Amino acid sequence: MVLIKKSFVLFSPSKLASARGVLNRLYSSNVDVPKFETLAVSVPSKNVFHVELNRPKQLNTFSKIMWKELGVCFSSLNDNPECRVIVLSGQGKHFSAGIDFNSLLEETSKAEEFDDVARKAKVLNALATYCQDSISSLELCLKPVLAVVHNACIGAGVDLITAADMRYCTQDAWFQVKEVDLGLAADVGTLQRLPKVVGNTSTVREWCFTARKVQSKEASDLGLVTQVYPDKDTALQQVLEIAKSIASKSPVAVQMTKKSLVYSQSRPSQEGLEHIKLINQTMLQSEDLKKAAMATATKTETEFDNL
Numbered sequence: 001m002v003l004i005k006k007s008f009v010l011f012s013p014s015k016l017a018s019a020r021g022v023l024n025r026l027y028s029s030n031v032d033v034p035k036f037e038t039l040a041v042s043v044p045s046k047n048v049f050h051v052e053l054n055r056p057k058q059l060n061t062f063s064k065i066m067w068k069e070l071g072v073c074f075s076s077l078n079d080n081p082e083c084r085v086i087v088l089s090g091q092g093k094h095f096s097a098g099i100d101f102n103s104l105l106e107e108t109s110k111a112e113e114f115d116d117v118a119r120k121a122k123v124l125n126a127l128a129t130y131c132q133d134s135i136s137s138l139e140l141c142l143k144p145v146l147a148v149v150h151n152a153c154i155g156a157g158v159d160l161i162t163a164a165d166m167r168y169c170t171q172d173a174w175f176q177v178k179e180v181d182l183g184l185a186a187d188v189g190t191l192q193r194l195p196k197v198v199g200n201t202s203t204v205r206e207w208c209f210t211a212r213k214v215q216s217k218e219a220s221d222l223g224l225v226t227q228v229y230p231d232k233d234t235a236l237q238q239v240l241e242i243a244k245s246i247a248s249k250s251p252v253a254v255q256m257t258k259k260s261l262v263y264s265q266s267r268p269s270q271e272g273l274e275h276i277k278l279i280n281q282t283m284l285q286s287e288d289l290k291k292a293a294m295a296t297a298t299k300t301e302t303e304f305d306n307l
């Protein structure tokens, strides 16, 4: 039960959730919200979009259509001026149980239609590209992506969250780079991004070579997640507050910050510095700089136009 001090009214969590749902629909009805079969997209607060993996019965496993829709979703949110920040979570019992085994078998068996190794390889290369592009769409999207993980986050789930900007989780969350147990080397981003996210190659290699479960505390201690919350509702509420704070800032500043961070993460500092100079020779002329500087100097609030 939650006490709302001003009116001394007691609201049950279910009433609060339903009030949140109403607000959610209110914002969603006024803006352009993409619709998908495997994802649920809503707008819980101004300029904040919430993308939920929406295959709860299948434990949010990655099917062919979900790979596709993730790419389309993040690309369309990148282009949507109303969207300034994205919260990513999963519906149902688990965040994600990784790739859908049935879909993996179906797609890899397409290579068997050919006798020749080069033709088979071309089919499998195209499959990896399809999945890689889906995951990379989070990184290419200029709007910060805040992932909220609960319970299991396995295989492709880890690929997905390591392409997000920030990660948060619940106490019951656990992570597993499971691919070696399936006789695979992970190939859609974990091996490239996880060592950079965590910054500890020895431990990351242990996770990848042993496929052991990494519990939320270890994930937090190692920096895979920024914060551990007691449960999913609390996690979503708190992360939404962080998202709202980001959404209130200049979208020019936020998006160019992401562009520069992503560009610089695998390049020498000097190249990153040249890159941001080129960006800012334009962006320093934006009205956002004047507005933000004035608001800071006068200790007032300001609003920025969508970008």
Ligand SMILES: CC/C=C\C=C\CC(=O)SCCNC(=O)CCNC(=O)[C@H](O)C(C)(C)COP(=O)(O)OP(=O)(O)OC[C@H]1O[C@@H](n2cnc3c(N)ncnc32)[C@H](O)[C@@H]1OP(=O)(O)O
Pocket (backbone or CB within 6 Å): 058, 059, 061, 093, 094, 096, 097, 098, 099, 100, 101, 102, 127, 128, 131, 152, 154, 155, 156, 157, 178, 179, 182, 187, 188
């Ligand atoms: C080009 C390639 C690109 C990407 C490659 C990515 C590789 C990966 O993602 S590797 C990881 C693959 N995933 C797994 O190995 C997860 C296996 N599942 C589990 O460990 C568990 O099921 C669980 C996720 C921990 C959930 O446990 P629990 O809550 O106890 O539920 P279960 O009873 O075990 O499962 C319920 C139901 O779901 C089926 N299922 C589970 N995982 C998958 C899956 N990945 N694909 C398809 N189906 C899955 C499970 O078999 C059960 O089915 P029933 O019919 O109800 O028995």
